[in-house]
Amino acid sequence: MVLELHVWGPGFSLASIDPHCLAAIAYLQQAVPRGKWTLVATGDPSLSPTNELPALRNGDIWIGGFRNIFHYLAQFSSGEWVLDAGLPEQEGADCIAFSSFVESHGQPLIDLSLYVSSENFTSSTRPLYNTIQSFPLPYLTPPAIRAAAKERTAHLGLSALDIDNDGPETYEQSIIPQSLRKPKTTLSSLLAASPETGAQIKLDALAGDFFEPLKALKGDKQFLVSDTSFSSLDCLALGYLSLMLVPELPQPWLARAMRRKYPDLCTWVENLSNLVFGGPVDADDAFLTTRDEFTPSKGGKSSLPWVAPHNGGMVGVGSVFLSSIADSIPVVGQLRRNTRMRQHGGKTHASELESSSWRSISTVSGLVASVGLLIGYMFQQGFITLPAGDSEGYQNTTSGFTDFGDAGEILGIYPVRVDTEIQRQDAVENHGMPIAEVDVEFSSGGTKVTERVA
């Protein structure tokens, strides 16, 4: 049985646009003998049981996720197709630790460079999906991937790269019309012109944090952990590093940082990616659109065993389209994700997940809501009318204006009385100041109030 590796299609002259897919391709290329596996470019992650590519198909068995694929290959070949088997203890530990490091520190960089940065996304990444997915899907997939990337990198505080976000905020508020304003070139406006330059310092620091340990680990060795054998860490690092280095982007800060400071790492990536992926790949190679499906691919152009995809025609595309629409609807999408987790975990007691108090509360609130609805409906329909005393209540409220008037009276008198008291006191202290005015004011104020009340 020939194993089929399903990956995201090629882009940026690389065999895939996803680092994990590149890692899986490299792993199979190195571990599995030629002719035992084929490569299929696809745009449908729902093929895989974990809903992510790469996915390996062996007959009816589907394995999703690159780590699961490595484990499966080891089982399937009874320990023959394994890359890390021969590593000494310390190197094995390094392989585990640095795999985690590459994944956790490399992913935000790829996210920022290819997806979050608006310019790179709109002019490079997004158009690529048109070549690797069939018609309606490129409208859904790239924005979904971009939203996930933004969420992953939100804690880094680099959302300025995403200029769709803060368009109107950059214009300062002023009463001078736009046409009469003098163009001011301040440092911040220069930086705002290209958000990548503004974030440059932070981005360089991030990139440095990622490349520095890898450079130190590699040293003068041929591969990252060992001088002789290709490990799974090399696959993963190759996947991430080549996606950082190779794409030609309008804002090439990541590739530039890498080329400037880590030339050794760059040559290593370039050599290895030529060796493993066999030179640049384009969409025609992967989808075999230009040549006959049955002629074996020419080794000169691409050394990867591409096979034409079978996407199931209109029906297949339509079902993928519908499922990705369903995933992007808030509540429905959440429910779909939850069921996915439980199915995969094989939990039979999924209902126990919610504590019993939560269930009782939902029952109670449901009950309250339905009773409220029923009563409301009865009022509206006139089944229940308010008791007769209610009309008296109306009268009370109308006569309440006089109550309000009383309050006004009190409020009106109080300050006057205080005033007179003070003035009287004043007069006493001043020994014979004229106090006639006090009377006037008192009487005028007093009559005013009583008149108003009457």
Add this chain to the structure above:
Amino acid sequence: MFNGNLSPVNSSFIAMPPTIPTDKREEETAVPPTSFSRQTNKVRDFFSIPAPIKTLFDLVPVLVYPPNGLPQRAPKPARIPTLYVFSKKEDAATGKPSFNPGCLKWQAFLNIAGINHRLAASNNHASPTGVLPFLLPGASSSNASPDALPIPSSKLVKYAAEHGAHVKEPLNMRYEAYKSLLDHRIRHAWLYTLYLEPLNFNAVAYPLYVSSISTSPFVRASISHQLRAAAEAELLKNSSIIDIDDLYSEADKAFEALSILLGDDPWFFGCDRPTLFDASIFAYTHLLLDDGMEWKEKKLCRALRRRENLVQHRERLLVRYFGG
């Protein structure tokens, strides 16, 4: 006008200091005392506050009470700094390890650094950053400023260094890589096993994080839902699905790698004394090995118990810095 201007001066000369407020009151009533001045100032008065209302408002406040004292249970300014952590009240009083790995890490760090502190049981709502732990410096610790600002966990290393602790972290190219094992692989498995594994959530997390906060079933249900949703969202950030087997097997491999890294040394990276890295490892290993946590689903605990040197590393720290 003339009289009016003079009168307050006179009065203040004659009956100067009974109380200052009466003096003020006189001024206001004395400015428009005659009908003449009233007429000239008619326009200005039209825009000013009417005199009766003004006098009424000037009476307020009629009486100013002294400020209320702080509640009995309010923390008194302490001489030694206080670390606010997730903990039970009685455990906090005796300085026992916190049950939250993020808090335990910094608690262990302060113990290792030799910063004398006491613990206060708290929750996230108390923290200025929204996350525990934070340290409230002692009142008389530095130049006796009682209103010293709380120190978030990110600044604790600096604080410890300023207070004479030895806080040098090892410079090793492996440091970041092995730290990422802890911050991602082990943390993700921890999140799953504590919050999303139903057996453990009901037996371990619920009493610690939910029922200790409130007795109201509504609040409890809402908090437990929030906790689980937050853990799930965190795990789904990195993959489109929560692959349980993958989480556990990766955590197992992470313990394996850390065990190899430690080897036969007493502390990580061959240091002669424990560092922040040891404290961060201890934060997870102690909680997974602690019998008091009463784990029901022990997959992660078993994976750790297989690594003898990590178990001993935890014992060593526990005996030396937490008194057993």
